[in-house]
Amino acid sequence: MEKEFWRTIEMEKCYHCGELFSQTFRCDKCGQEYCNRHKDPIDHECNLVRESLNMQDNPSHQHGGFNYEDSYAQRPQWTEQTPSPNRRGPERRGTTDGSFTWYREQRYVPENAFDPDSGIEFKGILFPYKSEALHLLVGATLIFIIGFIGFYNEQLIELDLTWSIFMLAGFYTTAFLFHEFGHRQVAKHFGLQTKFRLLTFGMIITVIGLVMGIFSLLLNTVALPSLALPGAVVVLGLDKINRQTGLTKIAGPTVNLFYGFILLIISFLIPTALYPLNLFMGYAAALNFILGGFNLIPLGILDGKNILQWNKGAYFLITLWMVIFLVFTLLNIYIVEISLYIPR
Ligand SMILES: [Zn+2]
Ligand SMILES: [Zn+2]
Ligand SMILES: [Zn+2]
Structure with a gap:
């Protein structure tokens, strides 16, 4: 009884907007759950999500024709530039979103996030660690x-x-x-x-x-x-x-x-x-x-x-x-x- 009850009210969090929804959709490119409004890769800035996760979870991406690992294999210098020692750690870090002015995943914002060793990557920002x-x-x-x-x-x-x-x-x-x-x-x-x-x-x-x-x-x-x-x-x-x-x-x-x-x-x-x-x-x-x-x-x-x-x-x-x-x-x-x- 109790199990059934939980099943019906179980809510999933939209990875983009953070709101809870009874029905979410899994994006097969980035592997995250999204609400109806953000289920489209365009609407949740899928590339940035994938970059921020660095595809650590390696979700399925059978269709779409875009082989993510290959595109990374072709530019290994990208990984070496990353100053973060934490990037391969178990904790996920977010990334600045498409507007470049906001940062989601509030629960992961570390102290002194602008420091080079904070574990946050700043995509689309020039000289991220200059004053x-x-x-x-x-x-x-x-x-x-x-x-x-x-x-x-x-x-x-x-x-x-x-x-x-x-x-x-x-x-x-x-x-x-x-x-x-x-x-x-x-x-x-x-x-x-x-x-x-x-x-x-x-x-x-x-x-x-x-x-x-x-x-x-x-x-x-x-x-x-x-x-x-x-x-x-x-x-x-x-x-x-x-x-x-x-x-x-x-x-x-x-x-x-x-x-x-x-x-x-x-x-x-x-x-x-x-x-x-x-x-x-x-x-x-x-x-x-x-x-x-x-x-x-x-x-x-x-x-x-x-x-x-x-x-x-x-x-x-x-x-x-x-x-x-x-x-x-x-x-x-x-x-x-x-x-x-x-x-x-
Ligand atoms: Zn949403
Ligand atoms: Zn996605
Ligand atoms: Zn403004």
Whole structure:
């Protein structure tokens, strides 16, 4: 009787979201149990799971046509690079997930997880054991250069407004840094281990954008808007969508909303006699609303996805205010007839 009872209420944990379900599905690629939402290899970032487990359990993977051991045999240097003495131990370690900013498997996060001997592998992170200051310096410098190229404009130089290019690049850099610090400080508040890290994939995109920007400068063509995301704050120990995850994620766009709001107020406090300083301050505000708004898109690695999963009301509220402020700021920048920046 008792056995039967247990059988019916036995719950399995989804390896991806950590929630308990009465029915789970076994992925035959990585061998873990998943809920209905995460049963697809794409939805549980199967490659990363397999990398983190290093296929120690050697689960069956009859179909799929992808022979995992072979692919590893071809790159033995990968295993040697791994600094972890624990990796072959019985205890499983997690890995950073596809967003590169979160770390699941909270129960396995060791103390000083960012240390080389912690047993955690940081996939997709450049120089994982270098100091946070160095990562911040490299990230901020790249953002500044990308911003400078993006705002560079012959007309501004002819009008003797070269300072405005530096000013906008500077505000662009702080908008990015403050956003990341928003995530970081809230995560720290929850006692989570967190650091700003340069991301391999983001750096590739950033460097491509940088090269394209330099070329368009040299060839005197319009620079395409390039995505600058050299790095992000990595938070360890967020393993499911809950209040802690939601607040940590929403902190970035919230910082941009408030920072942009303050810059917008300042732009209106600057006397119109100082035009176009006030206009450029308005630009700086708009940069925050654009950056915050972009990160609210509920797709892929962007903050919006997890915020929406956590709390729809909070998501729509912050998105609404971001859009209202962005539209209001852009109207003042671009519509001369109604702009509060133009001296009359
Ligand atoms: Zn799940
Ligand atoms: Zn899988
Ligand atoms: Zn963010």
